[in-house]
Amino acid sequence: xxxxxxxxxxxxxxxxxxxxxxxxxxxxxxxxxxxxxxxxxxxxxxxxxxxxxxxxxxxxxxxxxxxxxxxxxxxxxxxxxxxxxxxxxxxxxxxxxxxxxxxxxxxxxxxxxxxxxxxxxxxxxxxxxxxxxxxxxxxxxxxxxxxxxxxxxxxxxxxxxxxxxxxxxxxxxxxxxxxxxxxxxxxxxxxxxxxxxxxxxxxxxxxxxxxxxxxxxxxxxxxxxxxxxxxxxxxxxxxxxxxxxxxxxxxxxxxxxxxxxxxxxxxxxxxxxxxxxxxxxxxxxxxxxxxxxxxxxxxxxxxxxxxxxxxxxxxxxxxxxxxxxxxxxxxxxxxxxxx
Amino acid sequence: xxxxxxxxxxxxxxxxxxxxxxxxxxxxxxxxxxxxxxxxxxxxxxxxxxxxxxxxxxxxxxxxxxxxxxxxxxxxxxxxxxxxxxxxxxxxxxxxxxxxxxxxxxxxxxxxxxxxxxxxxxxxxxxxxxxxxxxxxxxxxxxxxxxxxxxxxxxxxxxxxxxxxxxxxxxxxxxxxxxxxxxxxxxxxxxxxxxxxxxxxxxxxxxxxxxxxxxxxxxxxxxxxxxxxxxxxxxxxxxxxxxxxxxxxxxxxxxxxxxxxxxxxxxxxxxxxxxxxxxxxxxxxxxxxxxxxxxxxxxxxxxxxxxxxxxxxxxxxxxxxxxxxxxxxxxxxxxxxxxxxxxxxxxxxxxxxxxxxxxxxxxxxxxxxxxxxxxxxxxxxxxxxxxxxxxxxxxxxxxxxxxxxxxxxxxxxxxxxxxxxxxxxxxxxxxxxxxxxxxxxxxxxxxxxxxxxxxxxxxxxxxxxxxxxxxxxxxxxxxxxxxxxxxxxxxxxxxxxxxxxxxxxxxxxxxxxxxxxxxxxxxxxxxxxxxxxxxxxxxxxxxxxxxxxxxxxxxxxxxxxxxxxxxxxxxxxxxxxxxxxxxxxxxxxxxxxxxxxxxxxx
Numbered sequence: 001x002x003x004x005x006x007x008x009x010x011x012x013x014x015x016x017x018x019x020x021x022x023x024x025x026x027x028x029x030x031x032x033x034x035x036x037x038x039x040x041x042x043x044x045x046x047x048x049x050x051x052x053x054x055x056x057x058x059x060x061x062x063x064x065x066x067x068x069x070x071x072x073x074x075x076x077x078x079x080x081x082x083x084x085x086x087x088x089x090x091x092x093x094x095x096x097x098x099x100x101x102x103x104x105x106x107x108x109x110x111x112x113x114x115x116x117x118x119x120x121x122x123x124x125x126x127x128x129x130x131x132x133x134x135x136x137x138x139x140x141x142x143x144x145x146x147x148x149x150x151x152x153x154x155x156x157x158x159x160x161x162x163x164x165x166x167x168x169x170x171x172x173x174x175x176x177x178x179x180x181x182x183x184x185x186x187x188x189x190x191x192x193x194x195x196x197x198x199x200x201x202x203x204x205x206x207x208x209x210x211x212x213x214x215x216x217x218x219x220x221x222x223x224x225x226x227x228x229x230x231x232x233x234x235x236x237x238x239x240x241x242x243x244x245x246x247x248x249x250x251x252x253x254x255x256x257x258x259x260x261x262x263x264x265x266x267x268x269x270x271x272x273x274x275x276x277x278x279x280x281x282x283x284x285x286x287x288x289x290x291x292x293x294x295x296x297x298x299x300x301x302x303x304x305x306x307x308x309x310x311x312x313x314x315x316x317x318x319x320x321x322x323x324x325x326x327x328x329x330x331x332x333x334x335x336x337x338x339x
Numbered sequence: 340x341x342x343x344x345x346x347x348x349x350x351x352x353x354x355x356x357x358x359x360x361x362x363x364x365x366x367x368x369x370x371x372x373x374x375x376x377x378x379x380x381x382x383x384x385x386x387x388x389x390x391x392x393x394x395x396x397x398x399x400x401x402x403x404x405x406x407x408x409x410x411x412x413x414x415x416x417x418x419x420x421x422x423x424x425x426x427x428x429x430x431x432x433x434x435x436x437x438x439x440x441x442x443x444x445x446x447x448x449x450x451x452x453x454x455x456x457x458x459x460x461x462x463x464x465x466x467x468x469x470x471x472x473x474x475x476x477x478x479x480x481x482x483x484x485x486x487x488x489x490x491x492x493x494x495x496x497x498x499x500x501x502x503x504x505x506x507x508x509x510x511x512x513x514x515x516x517x518x519x520x521x522x523x524x525x526x527x528x529x530x531x532x533x534x535x536x537x538x539x540x541x542x543x544x545x546x547x548x549x550x551x552x553x554x555x556x557x558x559x560x561x562x563x564x565x566x567x568x569x570x571x572x573x574x575x576x577x578x579x580x581x582x583x584x585x586x587x588x589x590x591x592x593x594x595x596x597x598x599x600x601x602x603x604x605x606x607x608x609x610x611x612x613x614x615x616x617x618x619x620x621x622x623x624x625x626x627x628x629x630x631x632x633x634x635x636x637x638x639x640x641x642x643x644x645x646x647x648x649x650x651x652x653x654x655x656x657x658x659x660x661x662x663x664x665x666x667x668x669x670x671x672x673x674x675x676x677x678x679x680x681x682x683x684x685x686x687x688x689x690x691x692x693x694x695x696x697x698x699x700x701x702x703x704x705x706x707x708x709x710x711x712x713x714x715x716x717x718x719x720x721x722x723x724x725x726x727x728x729x730x731x732x733x734x735x736x737x738x739x740x741x742x743x744x745x746x747x748x749x750x751x752x753x754x755x756x757x758x759x760x761x762x763x764x765x766x767x768x769x770x771x772x773x774x775x776x777x778x779x780x781x782x783x784x785x786x787x788x789x790x791x792x793x794x795x796x797x798x799x800x801x802x803x804x805x806x807x808x809x810x811x812x813x814x815x816x817x818x819x820x821x822x823x824x825x826x827x828x829x830x831x832x833x834x835x836x837x838x839x840x841x842x843x844x845x846x847x848x849x850x851x852x853x854x855x856x857x858x859x860x861x862x863x864x865x866x867x868x869x870x871x872x873x874x875x876x877x878x879x880x881x882x883x884x885x886x887x888x889x890x891x892x893x894x895x896x897x898x899x900x901x902x903x904x905x906x907x908x909x910x911x912x913x914x915x916x917x918x919x920x921x922x923x924x925x926x927x928x929x930x931x932x933x934x935x936x937x938x939x940x941x
Binding site: 067103171174175177187283284285294329 | 353545567575581584587681762767768806
């Protein structure tokens with residue numbers, strides 16, 4: 001009888017089990033998910049229409065022999081299972097293959113593009129989490145007030161707005177119209193700035209894409225935090241705190257909010273992974289040199305090694321963040337350790 | 340007390356913050372736009388991807404376009420796409436057309452100052468001919484070359500397997516042997532401090548962001564008047580239009596008609612619609628046949644009848660399509676050679692365009708026995724109704740718009756249309772396999788029409804599974820093949836021009852491909868920054884995306900007197916200002932809270 005059969009990975013029991021066992025089960029579950037992603041990614045992209053060799057030579061004078069040579073070079077002349085075996089074998093050595101279009105190792109390409117994506121999503125996540133949580137707990141505490149109504153309403157409106165539309169609108173007003181912010185890229189092209197000047201230049205370029213991302217995503221943190229604080233508001237320990245003579249602000253920040261944060265932390269980490277995968281639109285609107293746009297270009301070839309590579313990275317980000325969320329939940333909630 | 344002091348603090352903080360933000364907003368802040376300055380490069384909006392700058396392996400349009408500025412071929416393209424001096428200034432052909440001799444003058448130098456010699460040319464050509472890995476970009480151009488020899492430092496002799504009219508010295512970028520033979524040529528990135536022979540050479544390449552080139556002081560035509568070119572990557576053209584307005588880029592192409600229209604009257608921006616080198620056509624399946632002569636695909640058999648195909652030609656009002664769909668930003672189509680190539684443009688003597696005439700089309704079909712049924716669709720007594728599928732690309736709004744017009748005109752002559760807009764890949768696959776009745780096709784042509792003609796020869800038909808060659812129209816005509824061969828081997832340019840027109844006219848008269856228009860590429864540039872762009876063709880041509888380097892090579896900065904630098908604050912002022920203001924507010928709030936919690940503790 002295997003461990004997995006006796007103790008389901010997602011059962012509450014695992015949270016109450018010993019830490020090494022809990023870690024092993026969670027890590028095992030993550031690895032299985034990752035393996036499924038690898039298999040799914042490989043075959044899913046093979047179903048897409050379009051022959052990479054034909055597409056790459058379209059519009060040029062090439063002989064059928066050259067197309068065949070290209071196909072052989074890409075390994076596309078081999079049966080699908082052989083291609084899959086090679087992909088998996090190389091994956092274990094950290095080799096994601098060579099991009100058909102860019103003719104460079106996929107790991108190298110991802111290395112070039114992952115930094116800007118992390119900078120963009122990291123900044124946006126940080127601001128939206130801080131903003132969402134702060135507004136959420138305030139709104140809950142003043143439930144039914146104008147503050148609550150306005151912030152909840154505004155957040156939901158932004159949540160419903162298409163990202164590309166909002167991005168283009170900001171670009172039109174603050175980029176081309178007022179000229180306050182750059183219309184694209186991560187830094188001024190051909191700039192020789194270094195040090196602080198370069199950092200300021202990048203910060204300047206970050207403003208519009210980060211604002212777009214924050215506007216669209218902070219609502220989810222606001223709503224969860226609001227609901228979570230509302231649940232805590234009727235708890236007895238808050239009455240005790242008030243009875244001790246604490247001001248309302250302190251009752252909220254020292255007692256209600258820490259407890260309300262528990263379910264929110266899980267949500268934050270669950271969404272962080274998805275954020276990285278969801279940057280395609282913002283990166284395209286603001287010409288941000290990140291992984292999202294690289295994936296989009298890979299799909300149009302189709303550049304199998306590239307899209308498989310980015311798919312694995314995106315999926316791994318979600319799986320790892322889920323794993324961290326599980327761990328953090330256990331660390332943050334002492335009741336789980338004690339049980 | 341606490342409440343009173345906190346609210347006072349908030350009021351004052353809000354006042355300070357508002358004043359600070361208003362003063363920042365009120366200040367004239369400029370983005371990194373630059374006024375005319377000889378030391379500043381021209382900034383070009385770049386929409387497409389770069390695969391590599393290695394001229395042996397670069398295939399994407401953006402890379403090969405930039406490489407045109409870096410490397411001369413033996414023979415270049417003149418202002419009207421005619422063969423012009425490149426690394427060689429003269430060339431002769433033997434009487435049998437198989438031996439070409441190129442002369443390299445002594446003044447040709449690489450950007451690092453070393454002399455360009457025949458050895459560099461022989462090295463480049465021989466590398467491609469002998470090394471499979473170096474054939475990715477230009478392998479197809481050397482298949483007819485038997486041998487390339489440097490007979491002395493200034494002379495290259497090229498021996499061909501058979502005579503050909505297209506100049507074998509064109510299109511292949513010549514690389515410096517003294518740099519490349521030290522590298523693994525197939526893997527050499529060649530994207531930093533490049534040594535080249537063209538007007539500009541790459542200094543840096545930031546993946547996915549920008550490509551910087553500097554002027555080559557040793558360029559044989561003379562050093563460019565601008566210091567360099569910087570290509571700035573944009574992932575969408577709307578952003579590039581905004582960048583043009585704000586002065587972040589100096590020139591952009593690939594604009595849509597709506598974007599082009601939006602720039603009308605914009606300050607310091609000049610719009611330019613040059614003559615294009617791409618045709619848009621309606622292709623008709625004449626009964627696709629594979630390379631072995633067997634039928635392929637599922638085209639409607641009625642389209643095998645040239646009368647039906649001619650009637651379709653007669654029901655396409657090109658002028659209306661041009662005016663209504665393209666807002667007049669193009670030229671009416673004739674043969675598959677765009678107007679950009681004046682030498683080969685137009686019909687041969689004795690051939691002419693089929694006029695738009697719905698009455699005549701009706702009569703033609705009626706006389707041929709296609710009678711209208713109760714549903715208004717014609718059919719022969721023993722045949723299927725004339726209801727055809729029309730396929731277009733869902734990425735091109737013009738296709739759907741054209742389909743609407745065609746549906747209406749075709750209905751008037753008793754032909755039904757089932758329109759489907761699908762992905763470009765689907766169009767490519769189905770058209771190769773002959774699985775269509777009608778579809779929108781289009782190609783960009785190089786200066787020599789040989790390749791475009793070759794695509795319509797019998798030998799270009801694909802295998803039954805779609806592999807092998809690519810045929811544009813899945814059509815085969817011995818008469819056309821003979822015309823193709825005649826022009827291919829004709830070394831007299833004037834005679835060849837007539838033969839080329841003849842071949843394209845034969846293709847037109849087969850009613851398998853009806854060129855609708857030649858779209859004008861839409862460009863716009865900052866007229867307060869740069870001027871003097873060299874057009875190709877010289878009269879009304881384009882600035883970017885040329886067959887040569889004339890566009891940006893001719894550019895020069897506008898004199899500083901007439902330029903308009905607003906002298907505003909640098910662009911980073913706003914974010915820095917905002918951060919400072921927010922930090923001040925944050926600090927004050929934290930301080931206030933500490934004081935209040937301190938009071939609580941007390």
